[in-house]
Amino acid sequence: MKKKILIAALNWGLGHATRCIPIINALIHYGYDPVIASDGRALALLRKEFPKLPFETLPAYGISYPKHGTWLKWKLLADAPSILKAVKRERHFTETLVKKHQLSGILSDNRLGVYSASVPSVYLTHQLQVLSGSTTFLSSKIHQRFIKRFTACWVPDSASHPQLSGALGHSKGLKLPVTYIGPLSRLKKQDCPKRYQVLILLSGPEPQRQYLEEELLEAFKSYDAPVLVVRGVIEEEQTVCHRGPLTIYNFMQTADLQQAINSSEWVISRSGYTTIMDLASLNKKAFFIPTPGQFEQDYLAKRFQELGVAPYCKQGAFSLKVLERINAFRGFESLETTTDFKALFRLF
Known part of the structure; x- marks a missing residue:
């Protein structure tokens, strides 16, 4: 038994x-x-x-x-x-x-x-x-x-x-x-052709998740490269819509998300620890926006910026100009554990 x-x-x-x-x-x-x-x-x-x-x-x-x-x-x-x-x-x-x-x-x-x-x-x-x-x-x-x-x-x-x-x-x-x-991490590194310049991976408690979604959708509405948005809203059915350069999903399950991250050049996300483990597993370049008031996420975002891994900014301060800082950081190294x-x- x-x-x-x-x-x-x-x-x-x-x-x-x-x-x-x-x-x-x-x-x-x-x-x-x-x-x-x-x-x-x-x-x-x-x-x-x-x-x-x-x-x-x-x-x-x-x-x-x-x-x-x-x-x-x-x-x-x-x-x-x-x-x-x-x-x-x-x-x-x-x-x-x-x-x-x-x-x-x-x-x-x-x-x-x-x-x-x-x-x-x-x-x-x-x-x-x-x-x-x-x-x-x-x-x-x-x-x-x-x-x-x-x-x-x-x-x-x-x-x-x-x-x-x-x-x-x-x-x-x-x-x-x-x-x-x-x-x-539930995700595995794959060799995929790059389909998206940026993957916006939203998560965390409301209403802050929604606030960040609104900020980033506005910033990328006229972006000159493909952007994938995963809203992190778990609903009965998966939905997808398109707005200019943006492809927007309400949520993705593991297999789809794994392919999405692997086929994206950069990831914009919260600096939650599980997200960090996923990004390290997939050897990604990231830009962090910590959830306001979460000392843990502030600490992790600052730590990886100081280590030269990934830059960050506070919610409300994001712009495409700020995103350009990502080019000066090396990204996460693949885990060997x-x-x-x-x-x-x-x-x-």
């Missing part, structure tokens, strides 16, 4: 869900039966990728993004009581899922309450340190307290080179059960 493993992804943008895809594929490859759990857009995406797998809807954290990103930290603090209630609800719900599916293990991507004392429970995160400005020490300590409740903590990065997550996923002196499993899933799954 195959062992059943619960895979639970945080519904915050799409990055937590998409980086679970290679793990789910590996579980299937090694003879396990994955059970998918999430809510909202993250669950919708995973259900499209794995329509034959069983799924469960977890209690929503109810995180809403303020109109002005500078208020995000204070909005999260104000929402903390309701978030903790949702974590408590998902903690109890997890125990019912252990019994319902006779689970042999749990893998939670940043779902704080998805663990059980009765089965091995893994926490997947690149945020051993949670950047929040003047409150970084406090936010990191709170997160680390939650991590300690799990059997193991897997960090999707390398212990040494290339350390894509920088200070986020590497901190000395932490007494946590951390294993560096190597960067994760692999994840030993077979060894990792022995925990279950």
